[in-house]
Amino acid sequence: MKKKFKLQDLDCANCAAKMEDAIKKIDGVQDATVSFMTQKMTIEADDARFDDIMKEVVSVCKKVEPDCVILM
């Protein structure tokens, strides 16, 4: 399943790249992009575990860039 999320307060381009890297490493995530320009995040992950994966995504993003909020 592919899903798109809006991001709020994503202020630094390097953080976006770091977030993307970190999300891609999560188990079950097939692909992820964090676009600094459109302030959007696209995640492609296993259907069955999507909610669990999203929880992990949120916590990973908090680690990298605590100011950035994922709008669900």
Add this chain to the structure above:
Amino acid sequence: MTDKQKKVLYRIIATALLYAVLLVMEHIVKPAFMEQWYVTLVLFLIPYFVIGWDIMYKAVRNISHGQVFDENFLMLIATIGAFVVGEYSEGVAVMLFYQVGELFQSYAVNRSRQSITQLMDICPEYANLEEDGKVSQVDPDDVEVGSIIVVKPGERVPLDGIVIEGESMVDTSSLTGESVPRRVAKDSEIISGCVNGSGLLRVKTTKEFDDSTVTRILELVENASSKKAKAENFITKFAKYYTPVVVIGALLLAVIPPIIFGGNFFDWLQRACIFLVISCPCALVISVPLSFFGGIGAASASGILVKGGNYLEVAADLDTIVFDKTGTLTKGEFEVNELLTADGVSEAELLEAAAYAENFSDHPIAASIKRAFAKEGNEIAAERISDVKEVAGHGIRILLDGAEVFAGNEKLLSDNSIAAVPTEKPGTVVYVAKSGSYMGCVIISDTIKPEARQAIKSLKQAGVKQTVMLTGDRKKAGEAVAKELGIDTVYTQLLPADKVAKVEELLAQHTDGKGKVAFVGDGINDAPVLSRADIGIAMGSMGSDAAIEAADIVLMDDDTTKIAKVVTIARKTLVIVRQNIVFALAVKAFILILGAFGLANMWEAVFADVGVSVIAILNAMRMLRVK
């Protein structure tokens, strides 16, 4: 400015005032209590905290999250370093200057993001749904197919549909880049995303919001920034190594030279701090995607959808462009071009015989003959026709008022022992005979799009080396079109599968990595070729959905002259990307070297960080001015 930016601005102003007061006291007033170093330190720490508390907070927080080479942390260390070596005023100034730069940077990024997204902003917010004579505003998502919606003057058309009442001029510029408004009236099709002019329209919807033009375009545009160009990936990868390397360099600089050369430890510490400030990779990381984003924005402002920065990168290198003929260079509509009559036969007689013969056929060729006949003000009287017989692959035989009429290829006539006069003219030729004698032939050809010639010419001017045309037409017909358009190479009599093979052949000639091959098609049977070429360019309004899906670049208004424009935009984007990379790296390297030899100060270091970002951002914004 956002609230967040405003708060930073106030803090900057407050700090600047405090700082100015302290400087005046330190250098001009010189009160007795400032002779104690700790008093001065405490006094300077006040503005330092005002401007830097969030940096300190973030630095500590991010370190606890395991983010060591964090921008905030680096700035904190660098400024603390300044305090340690006794340069109190410099510590405050650097932090202040850094915040000013950051603020300016975030403001510039926001502005540019807004102006680019504005170009792509075609999303309708609501629809005026008419139900039981009442009109209410609803989410376009909730409107079912077949509903009636009202589009008021100045509103954006929310869904694709057909006009059932009203007349207006609609502005399609945000979709197609075409600035001349289009007239719509009853029974016209209208696509979502256009802006209604002065008339009130009632529209019956034909598609749901999710399938409507506007949603499909938005989807493409939004995904565009997720397909990253090589330059973009390079720079993020580079940043990953750059920061740690420079930070380690800073550590070494602080420790090793003082041990080897002795000398002032504080002096080397200061040089190390300069390294730390320069080690922030943001200027690099921000400027490249912003340039590509600007390029995509500039393209969509002229009605060209580019599905990703990577395609702009390839488009800049195009040296061969392959066109599908029908529907791309030609209109895909057949028209009677010429009537060649035998002696003693008038053109009207020839056309009449041909039109009657083709009356029951649905083939596009037959339709074009019938159209030409009708255009002369004639009508077919079906009762004059009897005994229609189709000769598969050759043509048709009918009895017209009892006289035998043949219409078809040369072979049909010769099989019936009628001698046709073969013609070498390009196009599809229908030979006609009546009562055993040859009447002449009708030449039918596809009409060339009026802008096609210009499209090829401007591609040449843009530096594309080779233009190729692929067609299923006969050799003569294909070559004539190619010649008229000024196309270099033409391959004729191709089946759809042959087109893939030809494109692969051309791709094989370009395996050295230099020069890319694009294929331009309208989408009917083209999807495999579109995805096979380095870049597939599809016609947006005429092309099929499958083709738009398979293509990398979509021309919204089918205007082939836009291809040259994409190439120009792509090249310009790449120039700006390269300028930004080279500029940022050069300035950083230069100041690093100066810093290592003690020739640079903290100010220059901060400039190498945020100043360079801002310049790179401004440079990227030039993309929006590409005409």
